[in-house]
Amino acid sequence: MPTVEYKGKVYEVDEDGFLAGGLEVWEEDWVDYVKTIEGIPEVTDEHWVCIKFLQDYYKKNGIAPPVRTFSKTVGKPLKRIYELFPSGPGKGACKMAGLPKPTGCV
Amino acid sequence: MAKTLEQDELLSTIDYKPPKKGWMETKPSFKPGTYCYAALPKNLEVIDFPAPEWSPTDEDWKLPPNWKEIILEGMKDRLSKYRTFKLFMDICVRCGACADKCHFFIGGGDPKNMPVGRAELLRSIYRRYFTTAGKVLGKLAGARELTEDVLKEWWYYFYQCTECRRCSVFCPYGIDMAEITMMGRELLYLLGRGINWALEPVAKCYKTGNHMGIPPQGYKSIIEFFADEIYDITGIKVEPTFNRKGAEILFIIPSGDVFGDPGTFTLMGYMMTFHHVGLDYTFSTYASEGGNFGLFTSHEMIKRLNAKMYAEAKRLGVKWILGGECGHMWRVCNQYMETMNGPADFLEEPVSPITGTKFENAKASKMVHISEFTADLIRHNKLKIDKSRNDHVIVTYHDSCNPARAMGLFEEPRYIIRNVCNHFYEMPEETIRERTFCCAGGAGLGTDENMEMRMRGGLPRASSVRYVHEKHGVNRLACMCAIDRATLVTMMEYWVPQVAVTGVHELVANSLVFDGEKKRTVGLRGEPLKGYEGAEEG
Numbered sequence: 001m002p003t004v005e006y007k008g009k010v011y012e013v014d015e016d017g018f019l020a021g022g023l024e025v026w027e028e029d030w031v032d033y034v035k036t037i038e039g040i041p042e043v044t045d046e047h048w049v050c051i052k053f054l055q056d057y058y059k060k061n062g063i064a065p066p067v068r069t070f071s072k073t074v075g076k077p078l079k080r081i082y083e084l085f086p087s088g089p090g091k092g093a094c095k096m097a098g099l100p101k102p103t104g105c106v
Numbered sequence: 107m108a109k110t111l112e113q114d115e116l117l118s119t120i121d122y123k124p125p126k127k128g129w130m131e132t133k134p135s136f137k138p139g140t141y142c143y144a145a146l147p148k149n150l151e152v153i154d155f156p157a158p159e160w161s162p163t164d165e166d167w168k169l170p171p172n173w174k175e176i177i178l179e180g181m182k183d184r185l186s187k188y189r190t191f192k193l194f195m196d197i198c199v200r201c202g203a204c205a206d207k208c209h210f211f212i213g214g215g216d217p218k219n220m221p222v223g224r225a226e227l228l229r230s231i232y233r234r235y236f237t238t239a240g241k242v243l244g245k246l247a248g249a250r251e252l253t254e255d256v257l258k259e260w261w262y263y264f265y266q267c268t269e270c271r272r273c274s275v276f277c278p279y280g281i282d283m284a285e286i287t288m289m290g291r292e293l294l295y296l297l298g299r300g301i302n303w304a305l306e307p308v309a310k311c312y313k314t315g316n317h318m319g320i321p322p323q324g325y326k327s328i329i330e331f332f333a334d335e336i337y338d339i340t341g342i343k344v345e346p347t348f349n350r351k352g353a354e355i356l357f358i359i360p361s362g363d364v365f366g367d368p369g370t371f372t373l374m375g376y377m378m379t380f381h382h383v384g385l386d387y388t389f390s391t392y393a394s395e396g397g398n399f400g401l402f403t404s405h406e407m408i409k410r411l412n413a414k415m416y417a418e419a420k421r422l423g424v425k426w427i428l429g430g431e432c433g434h435m436w437r438v439c440n441q442y443m444e445t446m447n448g449p450a451d452f453l454e455e456p457v458s459p460i461t462g463t464k465f466e467n468a469k470a471s472k473m474v475h476i477s478e479f480t481a482d483l484i485r486h487n488k489l490k491i492d493k494s495r496n497d498h499v500i501v502t503y504h505d506s507c508n509p510a511r512a513m514g515l516f517e518e519p520r521y522i523i524r525n526v527c528n529h530f531y532e533m534p535e536e537t538i539r540e541r542t543f544c545c546a547g548g549a550g551l552g553t554d555e556n557m558e559m560r561m562r563g564g565l566p567r568a569s570s571v572r573y574v575h576e577k578h579g580v581n582r583l584a585c586m587c588a589i590d591r592a593t594l595v596t597m598m599e600y601w602v603p604q605v606a607v608t609g610v611h612e613l614v615a616n617s618l619v620f621d622g623e624k625k626r627t628v629g630l631r632g633e634p635l636k637g638y639e640g641a642e643e644g
Contacts, residue, residue, distance in 0.1 A: 015143050015555065061324035066365050069331050103306040104317030105362025105369070105397055105432075105552075105588035 006033035016091070019098045023055060026098030034096040038087055047084055047096070050074055054097040064090070064099050110139065110557045113600070120562070122215040129217065129226070130250055134262040136163045139558030142265055142551060145298070145305035152309040153407065156298030162261060167254060173297055174252055178235055180296045184289060185236060188405075191289055194281045195232040198225065204273035204283070209544050210266050213562030221273035221283045224263050228290050231256065257294070264290035265301055266559060268551055269402065269434075270507040270544035284437075287549070292404040300403065304550025307399040311411050315394040316361035322348075322391035328364050329389060332374050339632075341624030344381040346389055349422065353388035354459055356419050359430030360397040362588030363609070369591045371630045372431055372609025379480060379611060382618050383460045383488055387428065393418035396432040396439075397588060402550040409446040412438055416447050419472075426456040427473045431609050433587030434548065436475060437512035444470045461486040475509065477518040477586060480614060484525045490619040495626060496527040497636040499582040501613065502574045503532070504567065504594065505542035506587035516540075519586055519610050526617040531578040533570040543567040545585075547593030560593065561600050568601030575605055583607050 001012050001020055007029055012020040017037070019026060031051065035043050053074050057065045064070075067089050071078050078089075085092030090102060111119070125132045141162055150157035160167055170176070185192045204221040206212065211219040218224055226248070233240030233249035240249030250256070269284035277283075294300060307317035314321055320328070326348050333344050347353065359376065363369035380387055393414045400407030419427050429439060444450070453472040456465040463482045465474045483489050503523055509515040516539045523530050537543050545552075546563025574580040583594060583605050594607045616629045627638040634640075 061327055062321035063318060063324040063328075063365070066328060066331070066370055067367060068335070068370065069328065102318060102365065103303060103310065104365075104399075105360050105592050106318070106366040 004033065006030075006036075014101065016101060018095050018101045022100055023058065023098050026055075030098060031096055038085065038092055038096070040084075040086070046076070050076075050081065050084065050093050051097045054094060054099055058097075058099050064094050064102060110561060110600070116558070116561060120213060120215050124217045129223065130230070130245070133255055134218070134259050136262065137558075138555070140266070140556065141262060141559075142301035142303050142553050142556045145300040145302045147298075149302065149305045149309035150298050150300075153312055153410075155295055158298045160299070162258070167257070167299075169254065169257070169297060173257075176296050177252060177257075177293055180293050181232065181236070184292070185232075188289075190282065190285055194225070194286055195229055195236075197279050198222065198229065198281055199279075201278065203276045203278060207273045207276050208267075209270075209272070209546050209563040209566045210559065213546075213565035214559070218259075218263050219266055221267075224267060225281070225283065225286045227256070227259055227263055228286060257297075257299070260290050261294055261299055264294070265551060268507070268544045268546060268548035268563070270548060271511045272507070272541065272544065275511065275540050288401070288405070291402065295404055301550055301553075303553035303556075304399050304402040307397075307550075308403050308407055308411065311395055311399065315390075315392045315414055316364075317395055317397055317399060318361045318365050320361060320364065320394065325364065325389075325391045325394050329373070329377075332370055333377060336374050336378060339628060339630060340378070340620060340626065341622065342378070342381065342620045344377045346377055347387075348389050348391055350388035351422050353422060354386040354425050355388070356393065356422060356424040356427045357387045357389055357430065358393050358396045358415060358427060360432035360435065360588035361395045362397070362592055363430060366592055368595070368607055368612065368631065369588050369609065371612040372591065374630050375609060375611030375613070375615035376430060376476065378615040378618055379483075379489075382490070382620065383483060386459065388422065388424070390418045390422070396429050396435040398435060398438045399550060401434050401438055408438055408442060412443055413447050415439075415443070415473075416450050416453075419450070420452050425454040426468070427453070428476060428479060429473055430476050431586045431588070431611060433506040433508040433589055435508075436515075437508040439471055439473045440513045443473070458482055460488050475513070475515060475518070477509075477515060477522060477610060480611070481518040481521045484522060489614075491526055491617045492619050493526060493528050493617055495617050495629070495635055496613055497529070498629070498633065499527065499608075499613070500529040500531065500578060500580045501527050501582045501584050501608075502530070502571065502580045503538070504545075504571075504583055504585040504590065505538050505540075506585050506590050507542060507544050507548060509586050510542050511540055514540075515586075519584070522610055523584060523613060526613050529578075531574050531580055533574050537566065537570040543570065545587075545590045545593045545597060547597075548587075548589050552589055552593040557596075561597065564593075564597035564601060567594075568597055571598070571605055572602045575602055581605055584610055584613060586610055
């Protein structure tokens with residue numbers, strides 16, 4: 001399995017760079033790392049609201065939220081989510097929050 | 107992930123000139139963007155398949171010492187079990203009628219993507235080990251030795267076939283190319299070699315009942331969220347139920363519709379249509395997937411994953427099963443299910459409780475396709491429709507491969523669309539109905555790392571969409587498959603960005619007039635209806 005190194009720590013990731021160990025190994029430094037590869041200048045409170053919501057939803061429901069559930073619950077239009085996470089809610093926000101990549105007919 | 111080529115670059119690299127060397131001497135090049143990631147051991151283990159750690163680009167695939175024996179024994183076993191396999195190995199006369207019918211060949215030019223070429227990869231081994239001519243004459247009889255390079259070639263090209271069966275329509279012998287690909291993939295899985303985009307959904311489906319791996323509480327909460335969305339837009343309260351014993355009908359949909367746009371709008375469409383006619387139905391959090399990626403894996407997996415449909419129908423005591431807008435689900439349900447998982451003698455022959463119509467065609471499987479159900483509602487005047495609510499869309503219809511070619515479902519979706527939309531235009535005749543072009547992301551290939559092949563294979567479909575866009579201003583591509591709703595979106599963004607993708611039941615629901623509804627100014631995706639373009643949403 002591929003690994004990435006950041007601030008002296010080693011993370012196992014899948015081929016698309018999602019955190020292989022998921023929420024169990026997720027930590028704040030991972031957010032910092034994803035910030036650098038995603039080209040996000042600064043992780044703000046707005047990012048954290050999204051990250052926390054995604055993680056809570058995942059813990060409760062066992063799946064990432066559909067995009068519109070995400071947008072409606074955090075009270076941000078999709079356009080704003082894309083501004084915050086340039087790779088989008090799945091490849092950007094979910095990756096940062098330590099959620100797995102969705103599979104299937106998606 | 108490989109960077110996708112620009113459109114011009116992609117077009118300029120389509121090359122129909124075959125390589126200088128003969129096909130047996132030409133090895134595949136695993137170029138990023140043209141293949142999918144390997145199936146992960148953690149997923150293979152879930153279904154008790156061999157679970158090697160490997161990558162397709164490895165020089166040494168680290169095969170077990172007896173790998174050749176495993177493959178040849180596997181072929182022998184299947185040749186005796188499946189008469190079609192033997193027939194399709196023997197019967198091809200290499201006439202070439204299929205050669206230019208595959209979307210991957212049209213958009214790429216690799217001769218091994220001519221269906222006859224792809225099948226020859228397996229046939230050559232069949233000849234060498236299972237026919238006298240091949241054993242004696244070898245290469246002269248089109249036979250060759252089974253080597254590790256042959257396996258690599260199988261893996262590369264059997265995952266460049268979407269099992270869409272367009273080529274089979276043109277084959278004078280009716281050879282079902284999908285079955286050849288299925289057999290190639292099944293043999294490779296004897297060594298644990300497959301792709302993760304197909305295998306992870308298989309593993310998740312085996313564990314949780316659906317490809318996405320949505321557990322019961324998640325499944326319920328997501329569907330309820332979309333019921334709330336319906337309320338916000340229409341003022342109508344739909345009340346979905348789950349695992350409800352005694353419901354008349356069990357309704358099974360592809361889980362993609364629960365999760366990803368624009369499938370979620372289709373899901374809202376189903377619920378609104380059923381609410382409109384007061385249908386007594388239930389969702390199931392166990393039979394929570396219509397799709398069956400087992401079809402892209404092995405015959406055994408089709409059966410194992412599909413078993414839950416009848417099991418749940420029996421447990422809940424429903425009369426029959428209604429299925430949603432899924433594609434490959436219908437190859438399984440229409441052609442394999444009764445033999446594999448039946449007989450479903452505990453269910454009744456399906457009769458619409460709203461119109462009394464008996465669905466004779468579903469007598470054996472006890473499963474009705476939603477477009478048959480809805481077309482019948484319309485025919486009996488059971489839906490109150492305001493077509494003008496779809497005047498903001500100019501629609502064309504993409505025949506999703508399996509409902510079209512594995513079911514012959516051509517008229518029902520068109521009948522529905524014509525009845526709920528004022529503006530509908532067909533794509534050119536040779537690209538629709540049984541000759542429809544694939545979305546190029548079916549059979550488990552709709553993943554991002556495979557993007558170059560998807561966009562190449564998508565070129566024929568996209569070209570006909572572009573044609574009706576330019577000629578008639580088409581801005582919506584309707585389809586009846588969740589893989590379509592995921593992959594056509596990307597394909598349209600790339601080739602025809604002016605066109606958005608929709609399920610048929612989103613169009614139905616947009617047109618429905620309910621008693622007590624609030625004034626409708628937007629469609630299900632929040633887009634303004636005609637005449638309300640300047641108005642605020644909601």
